[in-house]
Amino acid sequence: MKVYDIIAKKRDCKVLPKEEIDFMVQGYTRGTIPDYQMSAFLMAVFIRGMNSRETSDLTVSMLHSGEIVDLSGIKGFKVDKHSTGGVGDTTTLVLAPLVASCGVPLAKMSGRGLGHTGGTLDKLESFPGFKVEIPKKKFMENVNKYGIAVVGQTADIAPADKKIYALRDVTATVNSIPLIAASIMSKKLAAGSDGIVLDVKTGIGAFMQKLPDSVRLAKAMIEIGKMNGKKMNAVISDMDQPLGDAVGNMLEVREAILTLMGEKKGNLLEICLTLGSLMLAQAGRCRKTSEGRVLLLSQIKNGKALLKMKEFIKAQGGETKAIDNPDRLLCAKTVSAVKSKKDGFITRCDSLKVGKASFILGAGRETKDDVIDLAAGVLLEHRIGDRVKKGEVLARIYTNRTKPLKEAEALVLEAFEFGAKKKVSKLIHKIL
Numbered sequence: 014m015k016v017y018d019i020i021a022k023k024r025d026c027k028v029l030p031k032e033e034i035d036f037m038v039q040g041y042t043r044g045t046i047p048d049y050q051m052s053a054f055l056m057a058v059f060i061r062g063m064n065s066r067e068t069s070d071l072t073v074s075m076l077h078s079g080e081i082v083d084l085s086g087i088k089g090f091k092v093d094k095h096s097t098g099g100v101g102d103t104t105t106l107v108l109a110p111l112v113a114s115c116g117v118p119l120a121k122m123s124g125r126g127l128g129h130t131g132g133t134l135d136k137l138e139s140f141p142g143f144k145v146e147i148p149k150k151k152f153m154e155n156v157n158k159y160g161i162a163v164v165g166q167t168a169d170i171a172p173a174d175k176k177i178y179a180l181r182d183v184t185a186t187v188n189s190i191p192l193i194a195a196s197i198m199s200k201k202l203a204a205g206s207d208g209i210v211l212d213v214k215t216g217i218g219a220f221m222q223k224l225p226d227s228v229r230l231a232k233a234m235i236e237i238g239k240m241n242g243k244k245m246n247a248v249i250s251d252m253d254q255p256l257g258d259a260v261g262n263m264l265e266v267r268e269a270i271l272t273l274m275g276e277k278k279g280n281l282l283e284i285c286l287t288l289g290s291l292m293l294a295q296a297g298r299c300r301k302t303s304e305g306r307v308l309l310l311s312q313i314k315n316g317k318a319l320l321k322m323k324e325f326i327k328a329q330g331g332e333t334k335a336i337d338n339p340d341r342l343l344c345a346k347t348v349s350a351v352k353s354k355k356d357g358f359i360t361r362c363d364s365l366k367v368g369k370a371s372f373i374l375g376a377g378r379e380t381k382d383d384v385i386d387l388a389a390g391v392l393l394e395h396r397i398g399d400r401v402k403k404g405e406v407l408a409r410i411y412t413n414r415t416k417p418l419k420e421a422e423a424l425v426l427e428a429f430e431f432g433a434k435k436k437v438s439k440l441i442h443k444i445l
Contacts, residue, residue: 016037023061034070034074035070038071051177055180055186058192059186066240068237072195072202073199079171079203080167081203081205082204084156090118090297092112092206093121093204094211099219100365101255102214102256103269104256105121106265107282110321110325111285112289114321115312116298118161119156120152120206122165122204133163141331143331145164162325170200170204171200177192178196193220193230194230194234202241202243208292210295211235215251216253217252217253219252231443232247235247248441249442249445253362260367262389263390267340271339273319273322274313275314285309286309292305319336343411345413346412347410350408351407351426353401354426356401358401358433361430362395362397366425366428370422370424371421374391374412374417375412386414388411389412389413392411396438410422410425
C-alpha cells in the first residue's frame with residue numbers, strides 16, 4: 014500500500030477499505046507516515062467525509078493503537094457517559110453517584126479541561142486530598158465495593174487520537190463529524206464499559222452550534238458504538254445558556270452537592286434524570302425510562318445519592334466536609350455583584366460570554382500546564398425566562414484576581430439580553 018494512493022482515493026470520494034484506514038492510522042502513530050501526508054489525508058476526509066463503516070474502522074484502528082481497559086472483573090453491567098462539553102456542565106458529579114446509588118456500576122475515565130473551566134478531574138480536586146490517579150486494582154475494587162470510581166485517562170488510551178487531534182488542531186480539520194466521532198468513541202470504547210450514554214450539546218456554547226450537526230454527530234457515534242457491541246443512547250441538549258447556575262470548579266461542585274441534597278432544581282437536575290434513566294434502562298435496572306426517573310428521584314429524596322457521593326469521594330482520598338456544608342466552597346477573596354441595567358424578561362444568557370468571563374477570572378486554562386483557581390467563577394442568579402428589574406442582581410462573580418474583574422463584569426452583563434415577552438428555553442431537543 015502507498016500513502017499517496019490512499020490520499021488520492023479519498024480525495025476522489027472513494028470508499029476506503031479497513032486495511033487502508035488502519036495503514037494510515039498505525040503508520041502515523043508509529044511515525045512512518047509524515048505530518049504532511051497525514052494532513053492531506055485528514056483534509057480529504059474533512060471535505061469528502063466517510064460512511065458509517067469507514068468511520069467505525071477509523072475508530073477501531075485508533076482504539077487498537079493503545080491499551081483497552083478490561084472491566085470484566087467488575088460485577089454487573091457497566092455504564093459510562095460522555096458529554097461533548099459546554100458551560101456550567103457539572104453532570105458527572107451529580108449523575109455518577111446518583112446512578113451508582115441505584116446499583117448500576119459506573120467506571121469512568123475523565124480528563125482535565127481546556128477553556129472556560131476545569132474538567133471533571135479539576136472539579137473533583139476541589140475536595141482536598143482527592144486522588145485522580147489510583148492503581149488499576151484499587152479502581153476495580155472501588156467500583157465493586159461502592160459502584161463508582163472516576164480516574165484520569167492514561168496516555169496509553171488511544172494514543173493515535175492524541176497525535177491525530179494535535180494535527181487536526183493546526184490544519185483546520187477539527188470540525189469534521191467522522192473525525193470527531195472517531196476521536197470520542199475510540200476513547201470511550203477503550204474505557205471498557207458495556208453501555209454508553211452521550212450528552213451531545215447544541216447551541217452557542219457548544220462545539221456543534223447547529224442542531225442538525227449535533228444530531229448527525231450523535232447518530233455517527235451511536236452507530237460506531239452499536240457496531241462494536243455497545244448499548245448506546247444519545248441526548249441532544251441545549252447549550253445556548255449555561256447548563257447549571259454555576260460556572261467554575263468549586264462553584265459547580267457546590268451546585269452538584271445541593272442538587273444531590275434535593276435543594277436545587279433546574280436544568281442540571283433535569284439532564285441528569287434524563288441521562289440517568291437511560292443508563293438504568295440500558296443496565297436492565299428498569300423497563301422504562303419513566304420508571305428510572307422515579308427511582309433516581311427517590312434516591313435523592315431518601316439521601317442515598319448524597320451518601321454515595323460521600324463514599325466515592327472518601328474512597329479516593331478526598332475530604333468530605335464540603336458535602337455536609339457546601340457553602341464552604343464559596344471561598345474566593347472577592348465577590349462582585351453584576352446588576353441589571355434594564356427591566357424586562359431575560360431572552361438571552363450567552364453561555365459563551367459567561368464561560369469567557371469565568372476563564373479570565375482564573376477558572377479555566379489555556380494550556381495543559383496552566384494552574385487554575387478552583388474558587389473562581391460566575392454564579393448566575395437569573396436565567397432565560399426570568400423577569401428582572403433594573404438594579405437587580407443578575408450574577409455574582411467570584412475571584413482571587415482583581416485585575417480582570419471589570420472585564421469579567423462587562424462580559425457577564427453583555428451575555429444578558431432583555432425583551433417585553435417571556436421566552437421559554439428548551440433543554441432537551443432529541444433523545445436517540
